[in-house]
Amino acid sequence: MHFASDNSGPANPEILAALAAANTGYAMGYGADLEMAKVTARIREIFEAPEAAVYLVATGTAANVLALSTLSQPWQTLFCSAPAHINMDECNAPEFYTGGAKLTLVTGNDKMTPDDLRAAVEGEETRGVHGPQRGPVSITQVTEFGTIYSLDELRALCDVAKSYGLPVHLDGARFTNAMVSLACTPAEMTWKAGVDAVSFGGTKNGCLGVEAVIFFDPAKAQEFEYRRKRGAHLFSKHRYLSAQMFAYLSDDLWLSNARTANAKAARLAEGLHSAGATFSHTPQANMIFAALPRATHQKLFDAGAIYHLWDGGLEGPPEEEITARFVCDWSISNDEIDAFVALI
Amino acid sequence: MHFASDNSGPANPEILAALAAANTGYAMGYGADLEMAKVTARIREIFEAPEAAVYLVATGTAANVLALSTLSQPWQTLFCSAPAHINMDECNAPEFYTGGAKLTLVTGNDKMTPDDLRAAVEGEETRGVHGPQRGPVSITQVTEFGTIYSLDELRALCDVAKSYGLPVHLDGARFTNAMVSLACTPAEMTWKAGVDAVSFGGTKNGCLGVEAVIFFDPAKAQEFEYRRKRGAHLFSKHRYLSAQMFAYLSDDLWLSNARTANAKAARLAEGLHSAGATFSHTPQANMIFAALPRATHQKLFDAGAIYHLWDGGLEGPPEEEITARFVCDWSISNDEIDAFVALI
Amino acid sequence: MHFASDNSGPANPEILAALAAANTGYAMGYGADLEMAKVTARIREIFEAPEAAVYLVATGTAANVLALSTLSQPWQTLFCSAPAHINMDECNAPEFYTGGAKLTLVTGNDKMTPDDLRAAVEGEETRGVHGPQRGPVSITQVTEFGTIYSLDELRALCDVAKSYGLPVHLDGARFTNAMVSLACTPAEMTWKAGVDAVSFGGTKNGCLGVEAVIFFDPAKAQEFEYRRKRGAHLFSKHRYLSAQMFAYLSDDLWLSNARTANAKAARLAEGLHSAGATFSHTPQANMIFAALPRATHQKLFDAGAIYHLWDGGLEGPPEEEITARFVCDWSISNDEIDAFVALI
Amino acid sequence: MHFASDNSGPANPEILAALAAANTGYAMGYGADLEMAKVTARIREIFEAPEAAVYLVATGTAANVLALSTLSQPWQTLFCSAPAHINMDECNAPEFYTGGAKLTLVTGNDKMTPDDLRAAVEGEETRGVHGPQRGPVSITQVTEFGTIYSLDELRALCDVAKSYGLPVHLDGARFTNAMVSLACTPAEMTWKAGVDAVSFGGTKNGCLGVEAVIFFDPAKAQEFEYRRKRGAHLFSKHRYLSAQMFAYLSDDLWLSNARTANAKAARLAEGLHSAGATFSHTPQANMIFAALPRATHQKLFDAGAIYHLWDGGLEGPPEEEITARFVCDWSISNDEIDAFVALI
Secondary structure (H helix, E strand, O other): OEOOOOOOOOOOHHHHHHHHHHOOOOOOOOOOOHHHHHHHHHHHHHOOOOOOEEEEEOOHHHHHHHHHHHHOOOOEEEEEOOOOHHHHOOOOHHHHHHOOOEEEEOOOOOOOOHHHHHHHHHHOOOOOOOOOEEEEEEEEOOOOOOOOOOHHHHHHHHHHHHHOOOOEEEEEOOHHHHHHHHOOOOOOOOOOOOOOEEEEEOHHHOOOOOEEEEEOOHHHHHHHHHHHHHOOOOOOOOHHHHHHHHHHOOOOHHHHHHHHHHHHHHHHHHHHHHOOOEEEEOOOOOEEEEEEEHHHHHHHHHOOOEOEEOOOOOOOOOOOEEEEEEEOOOOOOHHHHHHHHHHO | OEOOOOOOOOOOHHHHHHHHHHOOOOOOOOOOOHHHHHHHHHHHHHOOOOOOEEEEEOOHHHHHHHHHHHHOOOOEEEEEOOOOHHHHOOOOHHHHHHOOOEEEEOOOOOOOOHHHHHHHHHHOOOOOOOOOEEEEEEEEOOOOOOOOOOHHHHHHHHHHHHHOOOOEEEEEOOHHHHHHHHOOOOOOOOOOOOOOEEEEEOHHHOOOOOEEEEEOOHHHHHHHHHHHHHOOOOOOOOHHHHHHHHHHOOOOHHHHHHHHHHHHHHHHHHHHHHOOOEEEEOOOOOEEEEEEEHHHHHHHHHOOOEOEEOOOOOOOOOOOEEEEEEEOOOOOOHHHHHHHHHHO | OEOOOOOOOOOOHHHHHHHHHHOOOOOOOOOOOHHHHHHHHHHHHHOOOOOOEEEEEOOHHHHHHHHHHHHOOOOEEEEEOOOOHHHHOOOOHHHHHHOOOEEEEOOOOOOOOHHHHHHHHHHOOOOOOOOOEEEEEEEEOOOOOOOOOOHHHHHHHHHHHHHOOOOEEEEEOOHHHHHHHHOOOOOOOOOOOOOOEEEEEOHHHOOOOOEEEEEOOHHHHHHHHHHHHHOOOOOOOOHHHHHHHHHHOOOOHHHHHHHHHHHHHHHHHHHHHHOOOEEEEOOOOOEEEEEEEHHHHHHHHHOOOEOEEOOOOOOOOOOOEEEEEEEOOOOOOHHHHHHHHHHO | OEOOOOOOOOOOHHHHHHHHHHOOOOOOOOOOOHHHHHHHHHHHHHOOOOOOEEEEEOOHHHHHHHHHHHHOOOOEEEEEOOOOHHHHOOOOHHHHHOOOOEEEEOOOOOOOOHHHHHHHHHHOOOOOOOOOEEEEEEEEOOOOOOOOOOHHHHHHHHHHHHHOOOOEEEEEOOHHHHHHHHOOOOOOOOOOOOOOEEEEEOHHHOOOOOEEEEEOOHHHHHHHHHHHHHOOOOOOOOHHHHHHHHHHOOOOHHHHHHHHHHHHHHHHHHHHHHOOOEEEEOOOOOEEEEEEEHHHHHHHHHOOOEOEEOOOOOOOOOOOEEEEEEEOOOOOOHHHHHHHHHHO
16 A cells, blocks of 8 residues: 555566566667667657657656756746746755756646746846846646646647747656546657657656657757766666667557556545545546644554655644645556545 | 776676576566675675665666765765765766765865865854755775775774765775775774775676665665666566675675775785875775876877776877776786786 | 946945055055955944954855855755745756755745745755755845845844754845844844844945955854865955945945835835836835836836836836836935925 | 066056046946947057957956857867966856867977977867867967967967967957067957957056957857847946046057057166076066075065966075066166065
8 A cells, every 4th residue: 555656666577577587788878788779760750750859868857857858948947837847846946956046936736827938038138148048948747746737738838938948848657647638649758749859758657767768859869869868867878768768669668557556546536536536636647635634644554554644744633634645656456546546 | 908997897706606596487576686685784894784674786877876875965075086986986966866065075186184174074064054054075095096095094984974964875886895995894994994895896896787785773764765776776576686796795706806896906006106106195995096297108009908098198298197096806817917028 | 317226326425435546556456455354344243253264255246156156055956945045046046056955936926934844844854855855044135025024023034044954145136225124233134133244235325336255153264265265256455345345334335225225115116106106016215116017117117217127027017017126325315305206 | 666467566657547537427338438439449540450449348358268169169179378367367257158178288388389389279070970070270469478479379369279270369468568569460369360359458568457359250240249248348327438448548558558568567677687686487578487585585575576486485495496476567677676676
């Protein structure tokens, strides 16, 4: 009964098998492995983007901050939501990698609206050289609260960004969970909507640790390579990143993992709902924010369940409702979910 | 016949097996996995350093620059040799991570002597606030030219550093190759000689990608954690780093890999020597710099051998001698070496 | 009729005379001039702080960001109001100088309350190593909206900061305007209230360009010197900074300038009020935010008045009220003010 | 008898008079003052560069590092001599402002030769993404040892840079001293030779503190403005920088100051030579490196002379020769020089 994060479950056996298969003989290092060429080809194919520049790194934060620093200048401000991972959970890595750019927090909600974004953009660059200049917009899909921008919503945000000439980055740590939920293509959720660069996550969806950074316009590719190297994110034994990503994209593993995780979360959400929990955000992918009485949390923890409380602790009135975050990955079993729900 | 680098061969099957073994059930992320506690305990044990702070990252550059930035200030200069990896092969990652510190190149040779180091240190901080201030000394062991500092040499360098109050970092990407060659203990090659922090390499010696950073005085530990996170080097699924490192340190795998690699290089060196090659640096570990006529290189390349030419290309007089770098890892076979030598 | 800023008027003749007086013979550079010793002694005296470290720089932004970077770490967040100069008007200089720290915007108002600050501080450092760590609090006095923290308000903010162990910086670009308005001592408005470091402005109050940075605990002094030098803010002909600051602090020039500027602003505010203007913030120093009908602004501009519109432009309904900022410096004449008011 | 530096003498009375003249009425801040327009026009005229972008800052280090960071990328290395001010005397400001670029030290001598430069450039960018990439070349004119590149030498260096596509920066802290010595035009010593950006010094040649940064191709101008602001080097009361620079360029003050300083140094050099001093570098501008017996230095210091010993201290054999640096500015009198020489 472990719902702490989709980075706390195991990787797919297929990913491990791919590592083992890649582990024979010699391979050139630093991205010159043959497997990487296959990864690039595959990603270009699934994104319908034959010119795209594709790079692999091992952490989602590396993907985000390398992409964003490539799209920005140190005297700019990046537009994102307050709950965005780049704001809350990267210990100033964006500021570090960009050389001191700022983040403008467009909204405190899970999703930015076009009006939010326009207001935020209008609020910057009103002071000539004195204030920060407008920089890229970063959108998280699936959001940090488990909700999903519709394609229309994405396009509308990108349209606002484009109307100011600002590039758009998509933090897709849970890219595939969103995509299968929207039943859309990778292209529809990215460049067709106006996205310029994507952090395409593998780690949270069944890999050990691999993320792709994709630029649809390869003009910035060379700069990205220098940034990755000086960020110490270029792997010498790069084949083990390539192997993970290629296996992930083979035999629809990425899709089936995401579908499974979403389905498990739906099952859990239904159980929580039946048990009387209320949701601060309607679950759309594999992450649920549900309020339960403190006493229930205590009971669940006592029974060995693991998840994060979000807005309070175990001290306090037992009947008070506390919101908790529950994340399902591909590996959680129905039995575990049902056993958990039965406890409530 | 692949001698390009010790990062171009496969990982030990034991490492892969450890990954598979770790790939069950849930594990807390970001270094809170149970395996990491075992890694810390094991490293403290083999280094005879019960208080040491131990961290894992995935690349050698990350280990170096996170360690060095933790030991330095942006207005300082770091002392190293010109061929040092941190100078030549990290695309300004040290300057980036330190926030703009400088490198003072103590010598153009593979090894710094105490006199070199003293002269370089004396040359800095002579100009009050105008020049950079003296910062840490970084020593590479095995050096970038395949030679090894004796324990006396290491101690003498550390003594110079200590006489100025400067911390010492050891870039041990090939730590174990040096250690087994010196037949010394980890402690003797580090804190007993005066080393404060070590990049303890696993990647080049049989792992997929894992390096430990070890601080013998844990006072800087908390700062390192923030630096690692904002550098985007904290793995969410950290268990896969821990598993590699623990397997690496189990059953003497680290030692036997290094002994094997060194022995293979000795065999290759003997073959090269018999074939008339001359060595710019006496091979002491698993890396050889040998001069051969250009025509010989051409023949070897034509036969499919892979290695790096160091001081020239294939264009030019066929009889001219060109130095090449040959690196052996644990996986190279005697047959391959012998076949290669036979070609010369 | 020029109310654009207190940096758009002339310097006192006394400051120019001091430059001329200092302009004889030789003087050691880089802060080793004899005049600087007098400045340090004088500032220690007026601040009743015999141990204080005192430095001069030429711009207010330099004073702020050098002070703040000395008090912080790159993985921290600095607490300030949204309108703070360090947030709005320094083009990411704080992020640059701190090496990538973040700003947490405590409030959108001119003044932070202790509750605002406590909530903001509580909101950070809740995520272990993942989020930014808590760093210094920066308070602007006079605020960017022309209001002034009472001594009680200052103490209460500092108390909150101290309860979390956070250092406090005071952006005193208009330090003296606040001090004379509060009729308090420099010590009362700084270290006695809990302030650790001050940007003590001269530029906006009659100098050409000089600001002091004062640390009440000199422990950080040496680091500041390196930061100033590598920021390119250490003047070779430092005597001309010293001379300005010493003249500024002589014969109560700093006090009389501030009193004059405040009195002029009061006269202007009264005139504006009589003419029907409304104030978004009660003017307490030398800066006024007053709403007037657009048609009135047009008339004033046509007559040659110069000041900044704050929340709108000249396009729109003539009767709509637009807020403008009016700043008085020591040099504005009563006649000019009265002529301006008569126009309304 | 003060020969410590050309930043330790007084400014011209004309500069002070210009400050006083500028000190009337209101002026827009931050470079929008009318005087700045005149400065730009004047510099474009004397440099025969009608499109040049012109900016003012207050320190030579600011001019250098803002220019160099505008011309470079953080993953590059800058080429300069080891004695270059940017290497020796800016406390890592170049590394800070460039975001972590490196300096490649082309030579230990005062002047780089084309062969030195070519060898240094060839030595970099040989390692793909692993090493730093080639960045701008920075040439100091007058060199830090008081010598001057001929126009042919300058052109030859620029030609090497251009052959690799590298931009060229000229550190002209003593620009005018070199120019009058070469009897050339500003254009000949800069863009006609291949220089892209200049730090055009005023401070060491009679101003209080002002340096121009000139880009002959204005394409980088906007970026420079952001860099200057976030470096905290944009003056609010900018008119006082403009006034200095305009006065400096009026009535040939810049030229006559430089001619005077050079002539004084020639007189001093002759005196030193007659007294038996030997020169490590032939004095060509206003700076002399001369060796005298330690006992002579002691006698001179005892008599109140002030200058810097370069390669030793007062402890040691009295007959041993110690090199000292002597700098003359426009204000030193012949009597002082003669009195000094008479002492030897």
